[in-house]
Amino acid sequence: MQGRRRIITAAFLFLAIGVIGLFHDRAIAEKADGQASGDWISEIEKIFIRSEDCKQCHDRHYEEWKGAREQTPDLKTFGRVDAALLHGTSLESPVFRTVLGLWIQTNPTAEERTRCLSCHVPSTTVFPQHAEKMVTQVLAGKPKIEGIGCASCHLIKSVQTTAAPPPTFVIEPDKTMYGPYADPEENLVHPAMQSDLYRGANFCASCHFDKVKDVTQKNLPGEILQGTICQDCHMEPSTGSSTSKRGAMTRSIGRHWFRGVVIPGTLLKNRNLQAEWMPRIDIETAKSSANVEGTVLVKVGSLPHSFPDGDPILKQFFLEITVKDIRGAVLASETKRFGLGYDKILRGPIPDPFIKGGNTRKVPFSLAVPAGGSPTLIEAVLSYGLIPDPAPELKKQYLATLPDDKDREAAMKVIEEYTQPRMLTYRAKNL
Template structure:
């Protein structure tokens, strides 16, 4: 009797255990198609509905999954290249400015090319000017190199940026390491050429074999023309592999902007023989380069000279703006947005202002990418001549002319454009944050000045 009762309990327990396991399998089968925070228990019908509405089977939107088949996410690269990943993402040596804006020394980190609230704000202002789909793609081509392979998705990427919910990656590991060629004759930017496939390119002649991807050497990664394919206003000739001139002869962008050291580009320990570069691309990551080269210190910033003649009630002349002999333009890495302001002021012997004029150089939002991109106001190794002529009423005698050169990181939007963009934001907090970003980035920053006694 006892044996029979025990058998019945074992049988019932086994049936219960089987039912629990079958239920767990059913739940797992439905849950794998969801995002981590998605509802459990979704079945095959939900999978099909998600895919039909543009969702991939892993919960990623179908068009994003299509891009990621070619441009593998940098999080996947992190498994072997953790240090480079953390530098690229700004997870090492963060400053308060970087934490707030994704900005270091007025330069956006590549890893924040889409996520930065600065980019969202500037892009949002520009989008209020109604750029065409082609112009939007041209704008995004450097911030999201994947748009050069998938231009049909540029509109969706723009929408994600404006919504502040970016799931696609901007400038990631694959964006740079799938570049296999540069347009040899320059031409409209960007000049890089991406080769979709499983091969990633880099500077090493003997890349380590691995089971993840094939690797191949490309001389581009030791050339200034690689960086100039997007930062095209920084050098006089985007087709040159190095910077000419007596001071920087043979120098490339990577020498200063990817702090050099020895080690391993992977997580492999004990490899200390390779030359590697940091992947955070700051403005000037090794100030020692400036400190040990006095000629470089003297030449790297713009300067102004003044030629002027006076008469009874007028002063006329030319402001000469130049960047020494360096083939490198300053400041900031952005080739489109910068605004330069040259303020000419005439004063009498007591320092009273007789007349003043501000000359602005740079495109307003309404003209950006609506035609050829103009040369920057000042270009390394060249001189920009800016004429001026001032008159005034009265018997005051001019004693000096003052020229002050400043720059703004972004164009100052008109009040109407500013209000129009801020009205698109859903909350007062977001409008306040965007307004603060605009005010911060339109602040004039002094580059140099000159006073000439008449």
């Protein structure tokens, strides 16, 4: 009996030691895996320090960048897209996650994936070897690295002076932070240096390349905005200090929330600006007993700024042409779509957007009139969507990759809201 008890005790001790050893080995393995997965993040953050660290001195700019400051009704109401796509949420945005997820289903190459991330995660241009890990984190909805942070912009030392494919910025992977001021305060955190680039439109156009005629130019050409740069409107002018420390309260500084879509004060003060910004439509027609044909002219003035806002690669435009009789009954209608589908994005050169400042797009049409119909009016409506509407099979394929119904519901909401056409302008003409 006693011998049997000893055997049982020995077996129990052996089992306990084995279990403890198993858990110990697993803990070591998990720790090693964690360190391995975090090594590449640490490697990036040695150069691209997190904005939370910058907050210790630059709390005002940090809160603006993060979207924590001055969420005024006009920003929330008119700037819905902006509020969802602040620079500080370039990787966290559910819109980016959804669009990237749909696009990944079209099997882009590693080079195409890196190119896609280059503006959303500027550190990719320095660490392209980690691009695939970034994609994996974004698709999981849990990005552990920062997208467009303080360092992403303030490590930019130059932009390419040729019309190279975007992005055209060149990052200096060092400790020096660049900015617009000639007399940056000395500090123990990082060296600072002035760069004239931060007072130029070519700085912003290195990613927002569809907004201007020539991305290499420092100023925006044209009579209306002569001498104006992107920062004048999108970094709302203010005064004070760029740090939480001290500084001349009369010093001019720019806010870091990068408002867009609607800037009511600017538009209301300058009606010429409003007229040049918005596209206009003219219609040239010829009518016969069998059809109505002609050309729709979509014109954008000399202002070198494209409207609407949104991603320069994803935007979709819709031109609906309708012929009606004297009672307003529709005799014929056609909708023409302009923009890339997911399977064409970043495959080859990036085409000019359908609407571009200083350009006129000519769209021919021919509408057959039913027998006995008498066309008396033609209408043209120009609308836009912010992202392509995925084909049903592509949407189904992407939704199947999401882990649960909550994620699928969120993705479907993004697709519905951001593909929805929004009217830009309208023209009617008697025949």
